[in-house]
Amino acid sequence: MKALFQMYLQQFKTTFASMFQYRASLLIWMIGQVLEPLVFLVVWSTVSNGNGGSVGDYTTGAFVSYFLVLMLVNQFTYTWLMWDYEWRIREGILSFALLKPVHPIHSFIADNLMSKAIQLPVLTVIAVALAFTFHAVLSVSLWVVLAFIPVLILAFFVRFLLEWTLAQAAFWTTRVSSLNQLYFLLLLLFSGQIAPLSLLPHSIQIAAKILPLYWTVGFPTELLLGKITPSAALFGIGVQAVWLIITFFLAGAVFKLGTKAYSAVGQ
Amino acid sequence: MNYLRLIGVFFRVNIAGELAYRINFLFSFFESVMGLGFTLAGMAIIFSYTDSLNGWRPEEILALVGVYSLIGGVIRVAILPGMQQLTESVRDGTFDFTLTKPEDAQLIATFSRVAVWKIIDIFLGLVILIIALARMGSVIGGVQAVEFLGMLLTGSVIVYSFFLILATLAFWLVRVENILTIFLSVYHAGRWPLSLYPGWLRYGLIFVIPVAFATTIPVEALTSRLNWVTLLAAFIAAAVLFIVSRAFWKFGLRHYSGASA
Numbered sequence: 405m406k407a408l409f410q411m412y413l414q415q416f417k418t419t420f421a422s423m424f425q426y427r428a429s430l431l432i433w434m435i436g437q438v439l440e441p442l443v444f445l446v447v448w449s450t451v452s453n454g455n456g457g458s459v460g461d462y463t464t465g466a467f468v469s470y471f472l473v474l475m476l477v478n479q480f481t482y483t484w485l486m487w488d489y490e491w492r493i494r495e496g497i498l499s500f501a502l503l504k505p506v507h508p509i510h511s512f513i514a515d516n517l518m519s520k521a522i523q524l525p526v527l528t529v530i531a532v533a534l535a536f537t538f539h540a541v542l543s544v545s546l547w548v549v550l551a552f553i554p555v556l557i558l559a560f561f562v563r564f565l566l567e568w569t570l571a572q573a574a575f576w577t578t579r580v581s582s583l584n585q586l587y588f589l590l591l592l593l594f595s596g597q598i599a600p601l602s603l604l605p606h607s608i609q610i611a612a613k614i615l616p617l618y619w620t621v622g623f624p625t626e627l628l629l630g631k632i633t634p635s636a637a638l639f640g641i642g643v644q645a646v647w648l649i650i651t652f653f654l655a656g657a658v659f660k661l662g663t664k665a666y667s668a669v670g671q
Numbered sequence: 672m673n674y675l676r677l678i679g680v681f682f683r684v685n686i687a688g689e690l691a692y693r694i695n696f697l698f699s700f701f702e703s704v705m706g707l708g709f710t711l712a713g714m715a716i717i718f719s720y721t722d723s724l725n726g727w728r729p730e731e732i733l734a735l736v737g738v739y740s741l742i743g744g745v746i747r748v749a750i751l752p753g754m755q756q757l758t759e760s761v762r763d764g765t766f767d768f769t770l771t772k773p774e775d776a777q778l779i780a781t782f783s784r785v786a787v788w789k790i791i792d793i794f795l796g797l798v799i800l801i802i803a804l805a806r807m808g809s810v811i812g813g814v815q816a817v818e819f820l821g822m823l824l825t826g827s828v829i830v831y832s833f834f835l836i837l838a839t840l841a842f843w844l845v846r847v848e849n850i851l852t853i854f855l856s857v858y859h860a861g862r863w864p865l866s867l868y869p870g871w872l873r874y875g876l877i878f879v880i881p882v883a884f885a886t887t888i889p890v891e892a893l894t895s896r897l898n899w900v901t902l903l904a905a906f907i908a909a910a911v912l913f914i915v916s917r918a919f920w921k922f923g924l925r926h927y928s929g930a931s932a
Contacts, residue, residue: 429849436856443860446867451721459720537869582698589709598713603720 411506415514423522434523437479438530444598445471445538460603465541466629470600472531472540474625478597479527480556481563481620483516486584489571493666494578502663509568509659516564548630551637555624558644563620565651568659575662590615596622602631616647677774678782685785699788707795710736710862727864730806735890737800739862742826742885744792746858750831751851752784754838758848761841767929777835777920811893818892818902825909826885830854832909832916833881839916842923854880861886884908 423430445468452464462470489512492498501508535542570587574580592598593608594617601609601622612618623640626632632640689695714736718729727735757780760766769779804811811819833854841847857880865873865887876882888905891897 426849429852432849432853432856435853439857439860442872443863446869446872447717447724447863450725450867451717454721454723454725579698582702585702586705589705592709593712599716604716 408506408510411510412514415511416518419515419518420522423519434526437527438475441471441475441597442534448599449538462600463541465539468538469535469540469542470625470629472535473628474597474621476527476531477556477624478621479524480520481560483564483567485512485567485571486580486587490574490578490580493574542629544628544630547634548628552624552628555627555641555644558641558648559620559624562616562644562647562651565655566616569651569655572658572662575666591617594618595620596625600626619644619647674778677778681782682785686787689787696788700791703791703795707740725864725867730803731890731894733806734800734803734893735864735886736862737796737803738889739886740792740799741796742830743858744789744796745827746830746855747789747792748786750834752786753781754834754851755848756784757838758841758851761927762845764929766927776924777917815893815895818897819889822889822892822905825905826889828909828913829881829884832912835916836919839920839923842926858882
């Protein structure tokens with residue numbers, strides 16, 4: 405346990421150092437992360453204003469807070485496992501990680517947590533500034549805040565394990581960019597990044613609630629916005645828990661199969 | 672004439688190289704179609720709640736998506752690969768060999784690498800554009816057509832010059848390949864008309880990272896929204912930026928000292 409703790413500490417330091425080494429790419433990456441939801445925020449605000457101030461159950465101010473909260477939730481649950489993993493396999497780096505006595509997932513988790521610790525405060529400041537610029541409307545009750553915290557943490561783990569499972573595809577083929585793109589486009593639609601789920605066609609809404617993607621981004625966002633009733637929130641936490649169990653076992657099983665199929669690349 | 676012949680040779684060499692990886696074309700095609708499909712789906716969702724977006728009708732936004740894909744294709748096929756190659760070769764010293772060649776170094780750096788398979792983005796962009804034009808119904812006059820083509824050209828020149836200036840920074844900063852991605856990371860804002868955005872973002876997309884010239888302005892020309900002032904300004908901006916980027920490149924060359932022994 406102590407060894408694992410020290411390993412995390414060291415990975416934190418490494419990630420911190422490498423992020424400051426690549427300050428420019430960090431900045432450029434964050435601009436992209438802000439701009440994507442900002443574009444949809446502007447588009448939906450325009451639709452809403454042209455429509456007399458609301459679309460469906462969202463007013464213009466609600467759209468603004470929806471996309472800004474979504475930006476932060478998405479950032480909180482985001483992983484770049486699917487690229488990183490393929491890169492580490494292609495470059496032969498993963499081979500060394502597999503020789504070590506700790507499971508390689510720990511270094512990925514530590515890397516992810518540290519980079520979020522650096523990015524989230526910056527993005528939060530940007531989100532607050534944008535909230536004032538675009539006149540966001542948001543009022544949260546106490547139970548929502550209390551429910552939001554476990555929902556967000558569950559969302560993080562479900563998404564991490566799901567993307568970890570998908571990243572294992574790189575063990576079989578190093579040509580995963582098409583798969584990654586398909587996943588991210590589905591995520592864009594089903595997690596509510598193009599539009600809030602309630603504005604999507606009915607069939608997509610049903611598909612979104614069956615798939616795990618909505619529960620990792622859209623659901624926490626709608627919860628904080630007060631669009632979810634207490635009983636629906638409880639149901640959502642249940643769905644998240646089920647997905648956590650499924651992805652937990654899937655991630656372990658696929659990793660085992662993958663390492664068996666793995667033929668090392670590189671030196 | 673000699674330049675054109677040289678560019679032709681570079682294209683042939685790149686095509687020959689890529690033909691060894693034919694399956695890449697299928698994957699590239701699949702990714703492009705998927706990306707465009709989801710963009711159109713998003714558009715369809717938005718236009719199911721409104722008839723026009725700040726005065727822009729669906730078919731006009733469709734034309735914008737077509738131009739977005741077209742210019743995006745030009746960047747991925749002809750601009751970005753060459754610039755990436757340039758910054759890499761400055762870092763590892765192989766740029767020395769480019770300098771020893773008798774032709775202009777900027778020409779070689781720009782055209783020596785072409786990502787042939789991405790040409791599918793250009794093709795899909797044209798298809799979308801033709802569909803949009805057919806849906807607009809009204810006949811596009813000769814003046815508009817010329818203005819549109821002129822603005823596509825100035826947009827491409829501006830984007831190229833912008834990339835060249837960033838890549839030239841490699842002579843001082845050495846590691847700039849990450850900076851090159853700044854344009855593409857904000858490029859998706861160009862899928863929607865510039866007039867939707869608040870002032871500060873609009874100015875940013877015109878003066879800081881010139882996305883607007885490559886997307887909104889050509890489509891404004893096509894839909895007769897463009898006034899003569901903007902048209903003239905775009906031409907002047909393209910000419911000035913091209914000359915400035917060329918001068919900056921020459922200035923940078925003098926600072927290149929070679930990375931290898």
